[in-house]
Amino acid sequence: MSFTEALRLAVRRLRTNRLRTALTALGVIIGVGSLVVLLAIGQGTKDQLTARIAGLGTNLLSITAGSSFTGRVRGAAGTASTLTVGDATAVAAVSGVTAVAPEMPVSNVVVVDGRTNTTTTLTGTTPAEATVRNYQVQYGTFLTQMETDKSLRVAVLGPATVTALGATPATIVGSTVDVSGIPFRVVGVTQPKGGATGFNNPDDFVYAPITAVQTLFTGATTLRSVAVSVSDPTQIPYVSSAITSTLRYRHGLSGSATDDFSLASQDQLLAVAGQQSATLQRFLIGIAAIAMVMGGIGIANTMLVSVRERVHEIGTRKAIGARRRDIGRQFLVEAVIVTLGGALVGIVLGAAATVPVGHAVNVTAVPSLAAIALAFASALVVGVIAGYWPAQQASRLDPVEALRYE
Amino acid sequence: MAAAGSEAAAVSPVAEPGTALMEIENLTRAYRMGEVDVWALRGVSFAIHPGENVAIMGPSGSGKSTLLHLLGLLDRPTSGSYRFAGVETSTLSDDSQARLRNKVIGFVFQSFNLVSGESALENVASPLVYAGVKRRERLDRARVALERVGLGDRLGHDPSQLSGGQRQRVAVARALVTNPPLLLADEPTGNLDSAASADILALLEGLHASGLTVVTITHDVDIAAKAQRVLHIADGLVVGDERARVSA
Numbered sequence: 001m002s003f004t005e006a007l008r009l010a011v012r013r014l015r016t017n018r019l020r021t022a023l024t025a026l027g028v029i030i031g032v033g034s035l036v037v038l039l040a041i042g043q044g045t046k047d048q049l050t051a052r053i054a055g056l057g058t059n060l061l062s063i064t065a066g067s068s069f070t071g072r073v074r075g076a077a078g079t080a081s082t083l084t085v086g087d088a089t090a091v092a093a094v095s096g097v098t099a100v101a102p103e104m105p106v107s108n109v110v111v112v113d114g115r116t117n118t119t120t121t122l123t124g125t126t127p128a129e130a131t132v133r134n135y136q137v138q139y140g141t142f143l144t145q146m147e148t149d150k151s152l153r154v155a156v157l158g159p160a161t162v163t164a165l166g167a168t169p170a171t172i173v174g175s176t177v178d179v180s181g182i183p184f185r186v187v188g189v190t191q192p193k194g195g196a197t198g199f200n201n202p203d204d205f206v207y208a209p210i211t212a213v214q215t216l217f218t219g220a221t222t223l224r225s226v227a228v229s230v231s232d233p234t235q236i237p238y239v240s241s242a243i244t245s246t247l248r249y250r251h252g253l254s255g256s257a258t259d260d261f262s263l264a265s266q267d268q269l270l271a272v273a274g275q276q277s278a279t280l281q282r283f284l285i286g287i288a289a290i291a292m293v294m295g296g297i298g299i300a301n302t303m304l305v306s307v308r309e310r311v312h313e314i315g316t317r318k319a320i321g322a323r324r325r326d327i328g329r330q331f332l333v334e335a336v337i338v339t340l341g342g343a344l345v346g347i348v349l350g351a352a353a354t355v356p357v358g359h360a361v362n363v364t365a366v367p368s369l370a371a372i373a374l375a376f377a378s379a380l381v382v383g384v385i386a387g388y389w390p391a392q393q394a395s396r397l398d399p400v401e402a403l404r405y406e
Numbered sequence: 407m408a409a410a411g412s413e414a415a416a417v418s419p420v421a422e423p424g425t426a427l428m429e430i431e432n433l434t435r436a437y438r439m440g441e442v443d444v445w446a447l448r449g450v451s452f453a454i455h456p457g458e459n460v461a462i463m464g465p466s467g468s469g470k471s472t473l474l475h476l477l478g479l480l481d482r483p484t485s486g487s488y489r490f491a492g493v494e495t496s497t498l499s500d501d502s503q504a505r506l507r508n509k510v511i512g513f514v515f516q517s518f519n520l521v522s523g524e525s526a527l528e529n530v531a532s533p534l535v536y537a538g539v540k541r542r543e544r545l546d547r548a549r550v551a552l553e554r555v556g557l558g559d560r561l562g563h564d565p566s567q568l569s570g571g572q573r574q575r576v577a578v579a580r581a582l583v584t585n586p587p588l589l590l591a592d593e594p595t596g597n598l599d600s601a602a603s604a605d606i607l608a609l610l611e612g613l614h615a616s617g618l619t620v621v622t623i624t625h626d627v628d629i630a631a632k633a634q635r636v637l638h639i640a641d642g643l644v645v646g647d648e649r650a651r652v653s654a
Contacts, residue, residue: 001535001536001538002538005535005541009535012523012524012528013523016523312519313519313521315519316515316519316521317532317536318480318504318507319478319480319507319513319515319519320507320508320513320532320533320536320580321504321505321507321508321509321533321536321537321584322504322536323500323501323504323505323536324500324501324504326536399480399481400475400480400481403480403515403519
């Protein structure tokens with residue numbers, strides 16, 4: 001029996017059992033559909049993370065204060081009071097460094113604009129922040145040196161924060177908002193950067209002079225981190241070691257003492273982000289693989305039932321001249337067709353669901369050709385594996401036994 | 407075949423060596439039942455010549471079904487020889503036996519064994535699928551076979567839409583479609599009422615008259631009465647071989 005004949009027989013058989021065929025295919029539809037969606041979500045998350053980190057500039061280095069100890073319990077990075085504005089000034093003098101912005105964030109501050117309010121992070125910094133972090137101002141101005149020197153209560157808002165307050169850049173600049181109850185005059189709004197993920201929106205912030213934040217909020221002269229802009233990205237390793245030496249000297253660390261700060265470049269951040277998204281991707285593929293296996297088990301089960309039901313037909317076909325491989329092929333082709341049919345439907349549904357599902361989890365997800373090809377190929381493998389054993393059973397039936405079977 | 411259309415040759419009392427369509431010698435078949443062997447056939451020998459119409463009769467458990475399975479190449483003997491058109495079949499591979507079943511034997515079963523969900527035409531054409539015949543030719547030949555059994559107007563019907571007699575006619579057409587020299591029928595009227603039975607018997611009779619060798623396993627005395635030759639089986643042995651005095 002030729003392959004075309006097996007195909008024709010299989011299609012006819014599947015048509016006469018439409019409901020069963022549909023239910024059998026459902027497992028594969030779900031498996032393939034989720035594979036397409038989850039791969040797209042994983043890829044979208046990775047792309048977004050990468051874009052955000054790259055958007056910060058490849059010439060960025062961040063210095064983070066070390067962890068503080070409460071008794072013997074180590075706190076989070078940046079909690080130690082080891083980094084100061086003096087350190088930032090010293091780093092600015094290192095050769096190859098173009099700009100340095102000290103940063104002291106205060107999280108979960110409530111910003112009130114008349115009747116509306118939003119919760120965001122207030123970061124104390126200097127005018128250099130705009131250079132180092134690549135901010136463009138769309139309305140008003142960024143922080144100025146004079147404002148920083150005089151510790152003025154002025155603020156630059158992110159566009160998402162402005163939107164959250166129900167205002168526009170034009171209306172809010174020049175007005176006064178309350179930040180944790182302290183009035184600040186809004187002097188500027190930045191251009192949107194985009195690339196929001198889950199809990200973190202790079203356009204949602206309030207910047208104020210570091211001097212004002214230290215006086216009004218933290219009451220100390222320490223910093224959480226220092227953002228450093230390097231003139232030539234290829235020189236980052238040398239600049240990094242120069243900064244490390246400078247800070248170790250300033251902090252009085254002897255040869256064997258560990259750093260009480262950490263230094264990370266964008267490349268390192270990218271590498272970490274890459275690893276994390278690869279882990280996420282593997283996890284998502286694992287979930288989809290489980291769904292595929294369940295689909296395959298469903299197909300194997302239906303095919304075994306089908307062989308049982310058609311023992312008499314198999315006996316008859318053998319009597320009229322079907323060889324073992326003819327019978328085996330007939331059942332295998334049936335299993336593969338159900339799987340591939342399910343895979344096609346799953347791909348269409350998965351591709352259609354990708355964008356809305358991505359939207360729901362705040363990820364720009366686009367179904368990729370590679371994901372579709374992978375889903376289709378794995379469905380083919382599942383179909384062949386799930387169909388093989390029932391097909392073998394059918395082909396090995398003894399014709400006499402099969403004809404007698406009632 | 408030399409005997410086609412020649413009744414005299416078919417009923418000649420002495421078979422001439424080499425002209426037999428089926429020659430079986432000392433055929434035995436044992437089934438293992440736990441610790442003991444049960445002998446369904448205990449040494450059967452006979453020859454059937456081209457153009458003969460033979461009924462094989464015997465009570466239940468006599469071994470006639472086992473004999474049918476062996477004659478139909480669906481089973482292998484424990485010992486003995488079975489030559490079909492001069493070819494020893496017991497040593498053939500499964501695939502070769504399948505090919506032989508396809509080309510030289512047309513089966514008619516008691517319960518018709520049609521595949522529901524497939525039209526009469528598709529059912530009749532199915533042996534040709536395994537013979538590697540192209541679809542167009544298959545359907546043409548199936549149509550001719552169905553016309554030959556008088557069902558030219560039921561081509562597209564599903565077996566479930568046909569009466570018992572019509573279903574058996576479809577089965578006969580399926581048996582004929584590969585133009586085999588032998589029609590092997592297992593209780594072909596067993597599931598039919600008397601009118602349909604008479605109908606099918608007349609059909610088989612007509613096919614025999616056109617030169618086909620017909621071997622029928624039955625305990626229906628009407629079939630036996632119409633056969634030219636009746637082989638009686640009991641306890642796994644041939645206990646009688648009667649030939650009709652007058653050919654039908």
